[in-house]
Amino acid sequence: MENLLSSDVTFRFKMVKNECMGQNEMKTMTELADARDFRRLKEWLAQMQEADIAEFMEEVTGEKAVVVFRMLPKELATDVFAFLPAAKQQEIIDRITDAELQAVIEDLFVDDAVDMLEEFPANVVKRVLKNAKPDTREMINLFLQYPANSAGSIMTAEYLALKKDMTVEEAFAYIRLHGVDKETIYTCYVTDQRRKLEGVVTVKDLLMNPYEVRLEEIMDSHVIKSVTTEDQEQVAEKFTRYDLLSLPVVDGENRLVGIVTVDDVVDVMEQEATEDFEKMAAMVPSERPYLQTSVFLLAKNRIMWLLILMLSSMITGGILARYENAFALIPLLVTFIPMLTDTGGNAGSQSSTLIIRGMAVGEIEPGDVFRVLWKELRVGMIVGGILGLVNYVQLVLRFPGNEQICLTVVLSLFATVLLAKTVGSVLPMAARMLRLDPAIMAAPLITTIVDAFSLVIYFKIACRLLELA
């Protein structure tokens, strides 16, 4: 026991230092589970955060995870359950009784239940819904119908709704009575008899006002809200713009149907950024974590764009074929192709990345297209000028007596950079104007386009300056 206590102190200390589960702690706990020393395991679990217990349960195998799950107090068990990935949730559901399952379902927030069911195979969904109470089942079925990535799909039903003729004192009494199983109690919504949203009042407002004041007098009736069909990206934008902790979601008739809380928005933001990274690297985005994605699915997400881009770069190859006699006469010309196309691609990706990201975070609007283009042209001239100069110096040193070739390369480089900056900045904005996703106009596509044009420029200049045609 002494040993346990002292290791416990180290454990807590480490938890404070890195806060996430360290490898050692995980090992000790797995050993305790293997040794079936459940009494000591329970002591450890009692001190841990839900997210950390969930991580531990992910590490231990099926049967043991259920043992750990059953060891937790009921309330905590559901909270930990909500943190688990869908595959692990299913493993546990497959092993617990209908009564246990019912307790979990009734205790889960609707948004967590919906997230989970969306990942499950049909037979598991059926068993889960069979074990939910009629009200819960109806609610879950309703929420499952909202389109993916809409406000409706990320909202939850556990909010506090007050009436405007309540006093602050009555509001507090109501919160004390009904607040315990709500996802947030800090922002309360004021609705009328028909559930229409009339205002918002925070617990801070309640605390800063005398007990006898009516909510009508202190509530804010200019409520920032979303409708169920709105895209989750817009929901996230409202949270960042107005620094919200929660946002009410209404239906087409302004009736309050749910709320979105800031912790879900943080997840949405991470997910949206990941999606953009994936799209910008020419992949079909996937919501599944990399290590949990099958090789086949990973390949499937990547092959389409690779094929399209491969076939497009055949066009570039076709351009080269037209100039076969040029590089048969001066083979040196070929050696500058990688430098030209790579630099063009890089210069173009820089611009397109900045513009795509700028539009994603709302800093750049389609209306800014001429300001952006003018900026990029000037940046292109500076950058292209410097690159050209450096290149010229090293070329004349390496290939003395070939001034015309050096000039050809440098002029092509400058023109390529200017072109890349133009294409890289204009195409993402054009995509937005055509209501396409700007993220497809990223590095890979820009590179392919710029490659083709830069080679045409290169050989046109070469033919002119070197009199090849």
Place this chain on the structure above:
Amino acid sequence: MENLLSSDVTFRFKMVKNECMGQNEMKTMTELADARDFRRLKEWLAQMQEADIAEFMEEVTGEKAVVVFRMLPKELATDVFAFLPAAKQQEIIDRITDAELQAVIEDLFVDDAVDMLEEFPANVVKRVLKNAKPDTREMINLFLQYPANSAGSIMTAEYLALKKDMTVEEAFAYIRLHGVDKETIYTCYVTDQRRKLEGVVTVKDLLMNPYEVRLEEIMDSHVIKSVTTEDQEQVAEKFTRYDLLSLPVVDGENRLVGIVTVDDVVDVMEQEATEDFEKMAAMVPSERPYLQTSVFLLAKNRIMWLLILMLSSMITGGILARYENAFALIPLLVTFIPMLTDTGGNAGSQSSTLIIRGMAVGEIEPGDVFRVLWKELRVGMIVGGILGLVNYVQLVLRFPGNEQICLTVVLSLFATVLLAKTVGSVLPMAARMLRLDPAIMAAPLITTIVDAFSLVIYFKIACRLLELA
């Protein structure tokens, strides 16, 4: 007036629909400001959110922005001020009196004041600090010393600290008395006489417990916290992992010095994602919005990597030079170079992007390197196989009788894809192990590396199969 009211209804309706300032509303308000119709302007302002007023003030010119600023009630004025970009804040500070400036400074949260001062030139900082009260000045000076992007640099000092022998009733009385100017009142921190952090108690805990209970009995003493020097990325990770609304920040001796609130973390997350996008597109990251960045700075942020990559691709060019006689004999070989290098680059960027992002969100650890490599090799074989097959079919159709050349291209393509997937997945993980930023091992660098190797493979295979050497 009737006209105003009806346009007002439309205005509110539009605000509800897109919530952000529409172009029309902005125009009407600017017209009111131009016509110096301040009475009606004030009516409009009274209904608007702080973020929207700030956006309006950004649009109007210096003198008018000050008029609008002075029109706002004192509390609201500071809140709006905090939403303004630094350049606009400075414009206003330059035009207001010392007394007005003092009111703003004393009213701002320390984190907002520090963010602002970090952007100002020295003389403005001096005037601001001169007008702050001694306590505020000392606090701001202290906070300004924390390293950029540390927990200390994003925290604020306006938190509620309770004592563990307080009852719930006393705690509520304390919150009512001191809560009004705190950044959050929903999470309260329990400290001892020496300000050492002992526990955390939420307003929800307080509301769910009887008035006579002591905080000691209900507080959670396993507090998730950060130290002042911790990186803001780690702070953000704790928020996402533990679904926090606020996080206490302690010094080296566990004394509470500030808190970070979730709205700041949302900004940090956006900023960190933007930084990764920029680094991965071979740019030096900048915190400034694109349209507010000068052409010179944009060029400066881009030129270094462009130069490095340009000179590196010269190496690739050098490789080509060694095979001059190969493509002098069979010029057709050259036309497949763009397809090979582009596909290699794209395949490599896909892998590196997934791995870099996976590490950034904590889904992939350096210890997973062999799992990742094995996955990528299999994905590479599937993807490379399909690309090779498609390519072979179209090559034999386009160039009948050149089977050996077709075979050379297809074999090189397959080897290039495998190599790209390996390099693209291993290099970012290697960077992390060497404590470098994995984001530098992104598309541009991977492309350059893969280009060089793929050409060596291509010409080696060509020499062997076509007996060129």
